[in-house]
Amino acid sequence: MANIHPLHALRYTAAAGDIAELATLPYDVIPAALEADYKSRSPYNFAHLILPQGDYAGAAAKLASWKQEGIVARDPEEAFFVYEQTFPAPGSGEILMRRGFVGLGDTEDYGTNVFRHEWTMSGPKEDRFRLLQATQVQFDSIFMLFPDPSGTVEAKLAEVCATEPDLAYADHERTQHKLWRVADAAWVSSMQALMSDRPLLIADGHHRYETALRMGQPRTLMTFVSLDSPGLRCFATHRIVHSVPDFQPEAFLAKLPNVGEGVDPLVSPAGAIRFGVVMESGEFHCDVPAAEGALNVAVLQDSILSPLLGITPEVVTAGTNLRYKRTREEALAEVKEGRAQITFLLEDLPIDGMARVSFGGQVLPQKSTYFYPKMGSGLVMLELQP
Numbered sequence: 001m002a003n004i005h006p007l008h009a010l011r012y013t014a015a016a017g018d019i020a021e022l023a024t025l026p027y028d029v030i031p032a033a034l035e036a037d038y039k040s041r042s043p044y045n046f047a048h049l050i051l052p053q054g055d056y057a058g059a060a061a062k063l064a065s066w067k068q069e070g071i072v073a074r075d076p077e078e079a080f081f082v083y084e085q086t087f088p089a090p091g092s093g094e095i096l097m098r099r100g101f102v103g104l105g106d107t108e109d110y111g112t113n114v115f116r117h118e119w120t121m122s123g124p125k126e127d128r129f130r131l132l133q134a135t136q137v138q139f140d141s142i143f144m145l146f147p148d149p150s151g152t153v154e155a156k157l158a159e160v161c162a163t164e165p166d167l168a169y170a171d172h173e174r175t176q177h178k179l180w181r182v183a184d185a186a187w188v189s190s191m192q193a194l195m196s197d198r199p200l201l202i203a204d205g206h207h208r209y210e211t212a213l214r215m216g217q218p219r220t221l222m223t224f225v226s227l228d229s230p231g232l233r234c235f236a237t238h239r240i241v242h243s244v245p246d247f248q249p250e251a252f253l254a255k256l257p258n259v260g261e262g263v264d265p266l267v268s269p270a271g272a273i274r275f276g277v278v279m280e281s282g283e284f285h286c287d288v289p290a291a292e293g294a295l296n297v298a299v300l301q302d303s304i305l306s307p308l309l310g311i312t313p314e315v316v317t318a319g320t321n322l323r324y325k326r327t328r329e330e331a332l333a334e335v336k337e338g339r340a341q342i343t344f345l346l347e348d349l350p351i352d353g354m355a356r357v358s359f360g361g362q363v364l365p366q367k368s369t370y371f372y373p374k375m376g377s378g379l380v381m382l383e384l385q386p
Helices: 032-041 056-069 122-135 152-161 185-195 206-215 249-255 296-309 313-318 328-336 351-359
Strands: 010-012 072-074 080-088 095-106 142-146 167-170 176-182 200-204 219-226 233-235 238-241 259-261 272-279 282-289 322-325 342-345 370-372
Touching (some): 056 122, 095 152, 122 206, 152 185, 200 206, 296 342, 322 328
Antiparallel strands (some): 080 176, 095 219, 142 200, 167 176, 233 370, 238 322
């Protein structure tokens, strides 16, 4: 099912300097202050390419200059890249490890071999399309999940990770990144055979994948990670409601089922999904009746956002009344500091539940998941027309 291929990667050369001063987080999780920090580190920092602030032609010219200077160069030999991240889990601090490998996958419509788990928004897709169109380089891979219950793929990755990496650095979030280039033909063929009967599920990169579809790319840069990886973690993305006309907090609260004081413990009881509900008037929780296996993001959309607040999927796509925060602290501050009418706190989404419904064809609302840590950007690139 998964047709995967090695690639002639475009990568930084030694002339660019220390990779720790060049690599970044993905473009969509870089706030303004971090962007400024990245760009100050080196004139060759990856943020200069992936965050051009609308100057797509300028990004293309910069990339062309870097090629001419020998700052980035195309590998002469095809290869896969084994990728390992070691990181402290948010909250607990437990040290975890996640492994995967980077290669190419066939670009194809959803529903047969490639599956999505959430809807996209038009703005980010247009931005990435214009950058890809101008530069003809896919700067970031699509984070793909695949089933590996027997651990056969994970075992092959572990063998490579027992050797000295080709690249290693630590980022500001204390994630250790390591990369191995594997060009051995037998290893490449065996990995292709192992992956041939596995479906793929997008974890991160829906906007970029749909941009690749729009561009008509025959193959797309992907990082493949096992759904059964012990280091795979997915955290909640809290919902922030704002700018709803004629919003009445007391009337809204009266419409919610099974309301109680306080947001903790934020643990769903049997037969229901629990949401923390924070407004200027106080902190509450509500337990919305739901079938076994129902996912909180879908229940919130179908039972509260659409019917009680008029925030339909179309409104969500337009981005007029809903935004998102990754941490509880950020989400609570939205109401406390007067920028929001309601903050909905959600439990972490179970990965197995998300995969089950997604492989079955259900598509969840935008920003349903937050996989952590994010992949490093600037390690492996794909030229569309070398």
